[in-house]
Amino acid sequence: MPTRAPRRRRNLAPVVFVAPFLLLFLLTFALPIGYAVYQSVMDVEHTGALGLGGSHTVFVGLGNYSDALSDHAFVRSIGRVLLFAAVQVPVMVALSAGLALLLDSASARGVRFFRAAFFLPYGVPGVIASILWGFLYVPGVSPLVDGMSHLGVSVDLLGGNNVLWSIANIVTWEFAGYNVLVLVAQLRTIPAELYEAARIDGASAWMTVRHVKLPLLRPALILTTVFTIIGTLQLFAEPLVLKPVSSSIDSAYTPNLSAYNEAFTNDNYHLAAAEAVLLALAAFVLSFGFLRLINKRGGDA
Amino acid sequence: MSRTTPRRRSRGALAVTLAAASLLISACGGSTGSKDPAVQKPVKPGQKVDLRFWSWVPGVDKAVDKWNATHPDIHVKLEKIPAGSSGGYAKMRAALKSGNAPDLAQVEYQEIPSFLLENGLVNLSQYGADKDRSKFVDWQWQQGVFDKAVYAIPQASGPMGLFYRSDLYKKWGIKPPATWEEFAQAAQKIHDADPKAYISTFPAGNSAWFTALAWQAGAKWFGVNGDTWTVNINSPQTLKVAAFWDDLRSKKVIKTEPDFANGWYKDLQSGAITSWVSAQWGDAIISGNAPQTAGKWAVAPMPQWTRGSNVSANWGGSSTAVLKGAGHIPEALKFAEWLNTDPTSVDLLLQGGYGWPAAADGYKGSSLDKPSSFFGGQKYNEVFAEADKSIDNSWKWIPTIDATYQHLNDGFQAALAGKGTFVSAVQQAQKQTVEDLKRKGLKVSTGQ
Secondary structure (H helix, E strand, C coil): CCCHHHHHHHHHHHHHHHHHHHHHHHHHHHHHHHHHHHHHCEEEEECCCCCCCCEEEEECCCHHHHHHHCCHHHHHHHHHHHHHHHHHHHHHHHHHHHHHHHHHCCCCCCHHHHHHHHHHHHHCCHHHHHHHHHHHHCCCCCHHHHHHHHCCCCCCCCCCCHHHHHHHHHHHHHHHHHHHHHHHHHHHCCCHHHHHHHHHCCCCHHHHHHHHHHHHHHHHHHHHHHHHHHHHHCCCHHHHHHHHHCCCCCCCCCHHHHHHHHHHCCCCHHHHHHHHHHHHHHHHHHHHHHHHHHHHHHHHC | CCCHHHHHHHHHHHHHHHHHHHHHHHHHHCCCCCCCHHHCCCCCCCCCEEEEEEECCCCHHHHHHHHHHHCCCEEEEEEECCCHHHCHHHHHHHHHHCCCCCCEEEEEHHHHHHHHHCCCECCHHHHCHHHHHHHECHHHHHCCEECCEECCEEEEEEEEEEEEEHHHHHHCCCCCCCEHHHHHHHHHHHHHHCCCCECCECCCCCHHHHHHHHHHCCCCCEEEECCEEEECCCCHHHHHHHHHHHHHHHCCCCECCCCCCHHHHHHHHHCCECEEEEECCHHHHHHHHCHHHCCCEEEEECCECCCCCCCECEEEEEEEEEECCCCCHHHHHHHHHHHHHCHHHHHHHHHHCCCEECECCCCCCCCCCCCECCCCCECCHHHHHHHHCCECCCCCCCCCHHHHHHHHHHHHHHHHCCCCCHHHHHHHHHHHHHHHHHHCCCEEEECC
């Protein structure tokens, strides 16, 4: 008996430790997703012109999905965020890696200051950042736009095709610092002996970066890439905040904006749920597709 | 003892986690949407009632303070929310869904059918609201009546006119346009006189404004026949309005920036925007956002499609509704009546610039009925009093009007980006609106 008790306790321990996480995960993650999937296959039917005759929820199968996919505006919004991601992900990762390597380089000065300065924008909530940048984009209010027009360069940062890249600028400003921090943390874990060995072998600073730092940075780079892919697909706060000042952001500018409008403006919760599930699927496919691609290459090497 | 302590602690932690989780669960499932009238708790004599009220109308805080000071037994807690289309309605719909809605809320006329379809409004006829009918302008009262039952107490409307910079018009020798043809000519003259100045903007993202212009032109977008909706957005009258602005746009004599945005306010201040076809409540928008232009504005009737006629339209218009789930409906109704008819309350709301009173005789002798120094000493509300009498009051709204606005916004914005025209945006919105109603499981027919 005395010998069995500690064993049982050991077996119980992992469960106890994992339980809080698992419980919260189920409640705040798995349950809402399951509920969204359930909502997405249902719809509401009304009786009478104003529904005064009552309403009831019916099962419609994949009806909401086919509605969402036959909505040109929604399909266009997916195309738009994919284009956005195709540009934003490489720019973000390259910029973050560049800044992280600069901070980590032997001759860097004021590292603490710059690390804090890079990270500072991440502390500004997305909505505030968008309002802030909004002021810098609106002609007549923005010193940037007005200054440029004095120099003879007239540019409409909120119009036509430009606004997507104005949004990209906000997103980069907001999140680059966070990614830099992740990458710097990874760089710090590289043992000094490796640098020493590289130096003894006669490697230049650039060669150290290319052959020591970057390969060892790989896991963190993959992580930041996946975060950026998911983040760009979920683009929401920036276009929502800029919408009132730009004539080029429509109600379905991004998939999330479309789902938000269907749910809270048009009261089509079930269609919104279908759009949300589609977006989650797209993020899932892209993230895991990227990971698979990376792992395959890693295996070949 | 020392060996058992860790185990006990871990159990304790688990218990805490479980308790927290069960709290979460009960918080999710605890509230269950609408309450039946039968479930309403009767108020005992001397018991204090608390009401929650969501609104964004300027000046409403003062009216609520006044009510609280004079009605100690019914306390109204005002929560300011963003204006309806800027997120206020999204907030209300989410609150209705989660069973957490306030007792009272600001609901614009065009939104009443959509809130009805969501089963979000209380039938106030069951609580004797019909007796108040005579206290209101009749067509505004009718905005809240469906199937002979009252669902909202009217507050204010927005008869339309033309605000213009009398100093600049005089400087350039331009008369306020009496017809839309003259408006187009004036647009050209103004832009010729000062390349930085424009007669107006076309707010592509604000289709409520375009809707009002179509209303003035004689369009009747929506109707209901039994339980079938008719949708007639692409009528010749609407297309005429769209083509008119297409023409001004292609001549580049109007701005196309969004209204109610920083750039537009700046243009009102600087004189880059010299006029605004708007509702009566536009006075507070101009005087509040361009105070340095005081004395330089004047008001003329809305430009006409037929010379010599006098037709206006309504833009905006709002009611106080009791939302499903309200705890004390009779008290909420009492407050809604007081807010919109009591002369002190109406006057406080007028000072905030809430619009044209829905209360019968709300205008005569009120603070509106005076000359205004901001408008160069003009008794400008006479224009709107006249306009108020020349509005087609048979206009109806559909329960998916927000989606229609979005389709028009999206189409107009696409036109600005070089894809299509305002006319094609209207045609597209017609098709999409029919689909929207069908999506809701409602019956629809097109045209007349």
